Amino acid sequence: MSSGFDIEAVFAAGPVIPVLSFSSVGEAVETCQTLYDAGMRVFEITLRHPTAIAQIRAVVDTLPGDAIVGAGTVMNAALLSDAQHAGAKFGVSPGLTANLAESAQTSNWPFLPGVATVSEAMQAHAWGFDFLKFFPAETAGGAGFLKSLYAVLPDVRFCPTGGITPEKAPGYLELGNVPVVGGSWIIARNDVGRTDHPETAARAKAALLL
Numbered sequence: 001m002s003s004g005f006d007i008e009a010v011f012a013a014g015p016v017i018p019v020l021s022f023s024s025v026g027e028a029v030e031t032c033q034t035l036y037d038a039g040m041r042v043f044e045i046t047l048r049h050p051t052a053i054a055q056i057r058a059v060v061d062t063l064p065g066d067a068i069v070g071a072g073t074v075m076n077a078a079l080l081s082d083a084q085h086a087g088a089k090f091g092v093s094p095g096l097t098a099n100l101a102e103s104a105q106t107s108n109w110p111f112l113p114g115v116a117t118v119s120e121a122m123q124a125h126a127w128g129f130d131f132l133k134f135f136p137a138e139t140a141g142g143a144g145f146l147k148s149l150y151a152v153l154p155d156v157r158f159c160p161t162g163g164i165t166p167e168k169a170p171g172y173l174e175l176g177n178v179p180v181v182g183g184s185w186i187i188a189r190n191d192v193g194r195t196d197h198p199e200t201a202a203r204a205k206a207a208l209l210l
């Protein structure tokens, strides 16, 4: 079952992939609507809450058809299948196993696996993945690591994620192998952990200008 998208289209949708973790379906729908209204078109909803699959289904049903809603924290083939059937157009994982690689390719589902070392990047590339997440970016070597990788894996494009801030993002996005960064900073929360919608909209608009 193909989603009709590929990871290249996800990478082209804007300079930032917001990494989103919600504790309810309602919060997911309302916050993603705020992001959409601010101009965001790509959404990575992580599978870190028992309602996460329901969150994806509800956001897919609510947002207009040009929203590219994906699933993050896809750790195994069962989650991959659940997210795909909930309507997620792509999947993201912090790492990559042989089983996940085979499941993504067998199901023809756009998949962005995570790597943190040169050998992991070589392995993922050898398995056919040209678009990789670099996670956790700031602690695994930062922009300097990706600059070095460009020399030996020039065909691979990266989405660094983990510790990225609006201040650090430009140092990644100026690299020839980094068209997009990921991060959770886009979502502002108030004192009781609820989404601060005006501040979130402001952060999303600023991120789109990076």
Ligand SMILES: O=C[C@H](O)COP(=O)(O)O
Binding pocket: 019, 161, 162, 163, 164, 182, 183, 184, 185
């Ligand atoms: O779990 C981490 C997320 O992938 C994003 O990292 P971040 O919160 O440092 O932006």
Ligand SMILES: CC(=O)C(=O)O
Binding pocket: 046, 071, 072, 073, 074, 092, 093, 094, 095, 114, 133, 135, 161
């Ligand atoms: C961190 C990450 O890559 C994920 O949750 O998918």
